[in-house]
Amino acid sequence: MRGRNFEDYSKNVLYSIKGLSRGHGWPVLKIMALRDVLHTFEHLRYTAKENVHRRNLYRRKLGQCCWPGCAYNAQLQVHHIVPIKQGGSDDFVNYIVLCKICHYKHRLHSLSDKKKLDLLVYKFYQEKLILGFCSDEMSNEEFQLRLNRSEDRY
Numbered sequence: 001m002r003g004r005n006f007e008d009y010s011k012n013v014l015y016s017i018k019g020l021s022r023g024h025g026w027p028v029l030k031i032m033a034l035r036d037v038l039h040t041f042e043h044l045r046y047t048a049k050e051n052v053h054r055r056n057l058y059r060r061k062l063g064q065c066c067w068p069g070c071a072y073n074a075q076l077q078v079h080h081i082v083p084i085k086q087g088g089s090d091d092f093v094n095y096i097v098l099c100k101i102c103h104y105k106h107r108l109h110s111l112s113d114k115k116k117l118d119l120l121v122y123k124f125y126q127e128k129l130i131l132g133f134c135s136d137e138m139s140n141e142e143f144q145l146r147l148n149r150s151e152d153r154y
Contacts, residue, residue: 062097072102
């Protein structure tokens with residue numbers, strides 16, 4: 001679905017299902033399978049929006065690059081320490097905030113386990129310093145609640 005608007009894609013699938021259900025030759029089982037696919041896409045869309053919100057909240061709260069000695073601190077991005085494709089989770093424990101330059105300059109997507117461990121140490125140090133608590137000390141939901149609560153104070 002890269003390069004396509006999700007809403008357009010889901011509308012096309014929905015129109016196909018409506019047209020097919022009027023008797024254009026498809027068996028009912030195929031129509032039901034298409035409806036299941038559409039439902040799955042809706043779930044993925046909701047989950048993706050939730051994850052984007054979670055990453056934006058994390059980036060706002062930390063507010064600086066976690067790479068030691070970074071002099072740039074511009075265009076902050078949330079990086080997955082262990083990429084999703086390699087089995088990493090889309091949770092706070094796997095996020096680190098980096099500026100765009102550090103993100104690409106250090107080739108973080110091809111890191112060894114030692115470098116990933118170093119990133120985790122940088123990340124937890126910055127969380128403790130800025131937030132006063134770490135993402136590995138609590139569940140994902142509890143961490144998000146604490147971030148939201150601390151945001152309400154400002």
